Amino acid sequence: MKPPILIIVTSTIVLGTMIVLFSSHWLMIWIGFEMNMLAIIPILMKKFNPRAMEASTKYFLTQATASMLLMLGIIINLLYSGHWTISMIPNPVASTVITIALAMKLGLSPFHFWVPEVTQGVSLSSGMILLTWQKIAPLSVLYQISPSINPNLLVTMAATSVLVGGWGGLNQTQLRKILAYSSIAHMGWMAAIMVYNPTLMILNLAIYIMMTLGTFMLFMYNLSTTTLSLSHTWNKSPLIASLILALMLSLGGLPPLSGFIPKWMIIQELTKNDMIVMPTFMAITALLNLYFYMRLMYATALTMFPSANNMKMKWQFESTKKMILLPPLIVASTMLLPLTPMLSIMD
Amino acid sequence: MMMYIVFILSVVFVMGFVGFSSKPSPIYGGLVLIISGGVGCGIVLSFGGSFLGLMVFLIYLGGMLVVFGYTTAMATEQYPEVWVSNKAVLGAFIVGLLSELLIACYVLKDDEVEIVFKFNGMGDWVIYDTGDSGFFSEEAMGIAALYSYGTWLVIVTGWSLLIGVLVIMEVTRGN
Numbered sequence: 422m423k424p425p426i427l428i429i430v431t432s433t434i435v436l437g438t439m440i441v442l443f444s445s446h447w448l449m450i451w452i453g454f455e456m457n458m459l460a461i462i463p464i465l466m467k468k469f470n471p472r473a474m475e476a477s478t479k480y481f482l483t484q485a486t487a488s489m490l491l492m493l494g495i496i497i498n499l500l501y502s503g504h505w506t507i508s509m510i511p512n513p514v515a516s517t518v519i520t521i522a523l524a525m526k527l528g529l530s531p532f533h534f535w536v537p538e539v540t541q542g543v544s545l546s547s548g549m550i551l552l553t554w555q556k557i558a559p560l561s562v563l564y565q566i567s568p569s570i571n572p573n574l575l576v577t578m579a580a581t582s583v584l585v586g587g588w589g590g591l592n593q594t595q596l597r598k599i600l601a602y603s604s605i606a607h608m609g610w611m612a613a614i615m616v617y618n619p620t621l622m623i624l625n626l627a628i629y630i631m632m633t634l635g636t637f638m639l640f641m642y643n644l645s646t647t648t649l650s651l652s653h654t655w656n657k658s659p660l661i662a663s664l665i666l667a668l669m670l671s672l673g674g675l676p677p678l679s680g681f682i683p684k685w686m687i688i689q690e691l692t693k694n695d696m697i698v699m700p701t702f703m704a705i706t707a708l709l710n711l712y713f714y715m716r717l718m719y720a721t722a723l724t725m726f727p728s729a730n731n732m733k734m735k736w737q738f739e740s741t742k743k744m745i746l747l748p749p750l751i752v753a754s755t756m757l758l759p760l761t762p763m764l765s766i767m768d
Numbered sequence: 769m770m771m772y773i774v775f776i777l778s779v780v781f782v783m784g785f786v787g788f789s790s791k792p793s794p795i796y797g798g799l800v801l802i803i804s805g806g807v808g809c810g811i812v813l814s815f816g817g818s819f820l821g822l823m824v825f826l827i828y829l830g831g832m833l834v835v836f837g838y839t840t841a842m843a844t845e846q847y848p849e850v851w852v853s854n855k856a857v858l859g860a861f862i863v864g865l866l867s868e869l870l871i872a873c874y875v876l877k878d879d880e881v882e883i884v885f886k887f888n889g890m891g892d893w894v895i896y897d898t899g900d901s902g903f904f905s906e907e908a909m910g911i912a913a914l915y916s917y918g919t920w921l922v923i924v925t926g927w928s929l930l931i932g933v934l935v936i937m938e939v940t941r942g943n
Contacts, residue, residue, distance in 0.1 A: 426934060429931070433931045440924065448921075449924070456924075456927070456928050459932055459935050460935060462935055463935055469941075
């Protein structure tokens with residue numbers, strides 16, 4: 422893509438999300454979502470192969486349907502409350518429709534079917550933007566309407582999301598699909614806590630974005646999109662192999678890495694609200710997630726898979742990829758656990 | 769009859785929408801959209817918005833739909849699909865028409881309809897007076913407000929339209 426067009430399109434993606442974050446009028450929020458969706462289509466279609474075009478079409482169709490549902494919810498809210506400001510939504514029909522629309526935008530189960538297919542069909546950098554930046558806008562709107570969301574709906578969607586995210590990722594060898602299912606599971610964790618303490622949802626989002634950005638950049642360093650090509654990293658860049666180990670463990674939510682912070686806080690908050698079955702269920706299904714992260718890590722850093730002899734000569738070539746801000750991301754994704762008591766400033 | 773003109777026009781409006789959402793070829797969709805646009809202009813006119821109604825004809829029908837007609841004429845196929853040529857399209861059209869007529873009959877009979885929310889019978893469609901704030905019509909005040917209070921909205925929608933064109937150019941580039 423020519424640089425001026427790339428600059429305009431990228432700035433529109435940022436502008437769309439900013440408009441959603443900074444608006445108090447429901448119409449402007451809807452406009453921000455539409456602008457975001459329109460502008461990310463050329464980013465998804467960077468390579469003009471049929472796979473990318475099919476992925477962009479699927480993304481466009483699901484997001485446009487979600488925007489339509491959002492507009493329906495906004496109008497029903499306007500009919501019953503008479504105003505356009507984003508605040509509590511007293512009417513349950515409007516609240517349910519808006520929640521479902523935003524869940525479709527996020528990829529929460531049962532609207533998760535587009536996430537693996539779209540993430541797999543696009544390049545690694547487009548998938549990175551898709552799974553990190555695109556989650557910010559819907560979660561900010563959900564944060565603002567969180568007092569009036571039907572808790573049963575959200576907790577059901579959260580439970581099915583962590584289940585789908587765990588089970589769906591088990592049979593995958595393609596890295597983009599694994600990260601897509603990981604995104605579904607993390608969205609499930611975020612949705613579960615939204616009704617009780619939306620601040621923890623923002624915490625989970627921040628840590629998830631840092632971890633996913635770091636993971637994608639490590640994969641982009643070797644241009645690896647399958648587990649098999651990831652298993653050659655020990656030869657090309659052994660440092661990347663060990664960083665993948667740390668990051669996978671953090672994604673799985675193991676202490677003493679920072680991926681444990683959101684899970685710990687969420688389980689604590691859920692038990693404070695007298696829910697025992699839900700956090701137990703979520704913690705157990707997080708083990709499914711941990712299994713496929715560990716399989717990736719095993720293939721990369723703990724074993725040397727059998728490979729052809731020419732694969733063992735890759736260390737002679739230097740990689741020319743520029744990894745922006747990768748060291749701070751790695752540090753932030755693995756070493757933030759001792760700072761958890763600082764969360765008390767949010768009370 | 770003149771009291772219920774908005775109701776009649778809105779029924780025709782919805783029937784027009786059913787006509788193109790049952791997915792015939794885009795040429796026929798554009799044809800139905802012309803009729804729906806004209807009827808929509810009539811609805812806006814009935815509420816006193818003369819300027820906006822004429823804007824619908826000028827900009828929407830005379831600008832956007834003309835461009836749409838030209839592009840579909842370039843991209844059309846040899847035997848475009850019309851409503852009676854395909855059972856699916858015909859079925860969708862008839863189902864849509866029947867449901868609209870059913871709801872219209874309910875409204876006329878009961879004076880109120882509740883599907884998700886209540887339509888208060890004819891109260892929402894009958895025009896008793898046109899709104900006005902002082903000496904100017906409400907609609908002209910609204911358009912003036914768009915350029916004074918709503919500057920940010922104009923900037924954002926203008927930028928979105930520009931982005932729409934750029935995105936479509938980028939997507940159909942193909943190399």
